[in-house]
Amino acid sequence: MGADPTAIVVGLGLPSDVGTGWLDDLTDGFRDECDLVGAGVAGGDTTRCDLVVISVTALGDLGGRAPVTRSGARPGDVVAVAGRLGHAAAGLALLESGHEGLPGPDGRRRDDPRRDDPRRDGRAEPYGSDERREDGVAGLVGAHRRPRPPYPCGPQAAALGATAMLDVSDGLLQDLGHVARASGVGIALDPGAFTVTPEMERVARLLAADPLDWVLTGGEDHALAATFPAEVRLPPAWTVVGRVTGGEGVQVSGRTVGQGGWDHFRM
Amino acid sequence: MGADPTAIVVGLGLPSDVGTGWLDDLTDGFRDECDLVGAGVAGGDTTRCDLVVISVTALGDLGGRAPVTRSGARPGDVVAVAGRLGHAAAGLALLESGHEGLPGPDGRRRDDPRRDDPRRDGRAEPYGSDERREDGVAGLVGAHRRPRPPYPCGPQAAALGATAMLDVSDGLLQDLGHVARASGVGIALDPGAFTVTPEMERVARLLAADPLDWVLTGGEDHALAATFPAEVRLPPAWTVVGRVTGGEGVQVSGRTVGQGGWDHFRM
Structure with a gap:
């Protein structure tokens, strides 16, 4: 819609046996992708889940412009x-x-x-x-x-x-x-x-x-x-x-x- | 943090056999809870999932105040x-x-x-x-x-x-x-x-x-x-x-x- 990305929030559902190495890679990925646009991970939440669930909300700033x-x-x-x-x-x-x-x-x-x-x-x-x-x-x-x-x-x-x-x-x-x-x-x-x-x-x-x-x-x-x-x-x-x-x-x-x-x- | 709620975005993961009645009840619930504070469901995304997954991001406006x-x-x-x-x-x-x-x-x-x-x-x-x-x-x-x-x-x-x-x-x-x-x-x-x-x-x-x-x-x-x-x-x-x-x-x-x-x- 033409907004400049500012932040993402991440909801994570993870099985208890997910490896910390895998989790490090995942969070590195969030960081690296956010770095491309000068955004950051602003927060989120975690919960235990039978599946790996990753839910990301990306926020942006229209700077007063109307959304496209x-x-x-x-x-x-x-x-x-x-x-x-x-x-x-x-x-x-x-x-x-x-x-x-x-x-x-x-x-x-x-x-x-x-x-x-x-x-x-x-x-x-x-x-x-x-x-x-x-x-x-x-x-x-x-x-x-x-x-x-x-x-x-x-x-x-x-x-x-x-x-x-x-x-x-x-x-x-x-x-x-x-x-x-x-x-x-x-x-x-x-x-x-x-x-x-x-x-x-x-x-x-x-x-x-x-x-x-x-x-x-x-x-x-x-x-x-x-x-x-x-x-x-x-x-x-x-x-x-x-x-x-x-x-x-x-x-x-x-x-x-x-x-x-x-x-x-x-x- | 002291913000006035403005909107939620909802990420839904649903099995293909989830009932539409159940889904109506869920969306009614989002609407009713948002109505309590004058907020609304501003968007989100859906995907198919083996489990019911509901991920909500709530947004608020601090009106220029510092977050608590x-x-x-x-x-x-x-x-x-x-x-x-x-x-x-x-x-x-x-x-x-x-x-x-x-x-x-x-x-x-x-x-x-x-x-x-x-x-x-x-x-x-x-x-x-x-x-x-x-x-x-x-x-x-x-x-x-x-x-x-x-x-x-x-x-x-x-x-x-x-x-x-x-x-x-x-x-x-x-x-x-x-x-x-x-x-x-x-x-x-x-x-x-x-x-x-x-x-x-x-x-x-x-x-x-x-x-x-x-x-x-x-x-x-x-x-x-x-x-x-x-x-x-x-x-x-x-x-x-x-x-x-x-x-x-x-x-x-x-x-x-x-x-x-x-x-x-x-x-």
Whole structure:
């Protein structure tokens, strides 16, 4: 909604036999992720539970600005995305296929399942540095294991005058469907506008998958999608992928994506 | 900490077979409790889970005041409590003993286990009206089933200049131990200052229990405990039950309550 993150509170339900090492790793993860945005763990509560339960509430400060909701998109706006789309879904597909140890472009195998765990370095790296380290195919697995939401792009979009915004957690088509319904508009996407990396192409060939499926329906990258008035000059972090129209629903290349989802419309 | 409640966010983990009636009752409960303080359910998230998991974050507005923490108690302050202490523990003891259907003072049995469920009336009653309805022994069971935290007393205490405050969720002795440690002080309690109702006396006789145990160690009433400078004139909702001293730890009638808890010091 465009707020600057300030704090999280964490509710933890833990079995009595959970290891303290595991718990240290978990709290390190909270700290590292909060450090990326200058937030902190402000409190929370703990209880005993048969399952591990982790409930996080994130708080932010709008600085007096109005929140950017899902309902403000207007015909004529452009639709833009920030952050990665489909990387996490490709990584998950790799993990589920058992191909995780795929040779990299350099021919070296990358067998260590923890290779992409940022905690191996002791500290998370600042936002934006992951592209260098999480290179190639292993980077897709890393994208699934540790999403890299484009945190700064939220307040940036609000400042630029975004008319609607949400994070992509259910998949872009589904989430833009929420915007279309809440705003009473249609959304037309240009599939050629999305970034499909060579690694995604490679993995898609290996798994006989369509990388565009990952981009349009993968939900774990936690990218941002927003609509902006057409005259707004967007910074490089944002990629225009479509436009807001009259009518309703989400269209890809002129074909409406229905309740059955994207599969029915594979091109 | 003295904030005025503004909103809660609710994280729900639910099995797929949870009934919608049950869920309606749960959300009614959130609404009714929020209505007591003019707050609302501002959002949250849902997920599927093998267990029912309910995680609530309550937000409040300090209106620019400093939060009242656990660390501000100073020797010479008085210790006061607001809300009920020991009622819920007595009610739980009754439920666990199987004596729930105990005859009331009027000789009538109160066998309906839902008698004290505020939802039976369709709406919760405003804070403060429960003493009339939750009368007698059945009221103790009701106090366990639905705690009645003295919500208005938190901001009131802050405005009066409370030096430390917390809600009593682990039992008064344990929670005041937190204040003593955080503030680097001792706390001396006068057991004669606490309210033990005739119903608590009756139930205690029936169960061969000491009602003061419930008052000092029962945690589910969600009363408030605070320390105030001695010169503060406290309104009737607050009862002075002790004072802040030099030294450390919590004393009852001059005997220190140790790590082993209250049981070792029963009088």
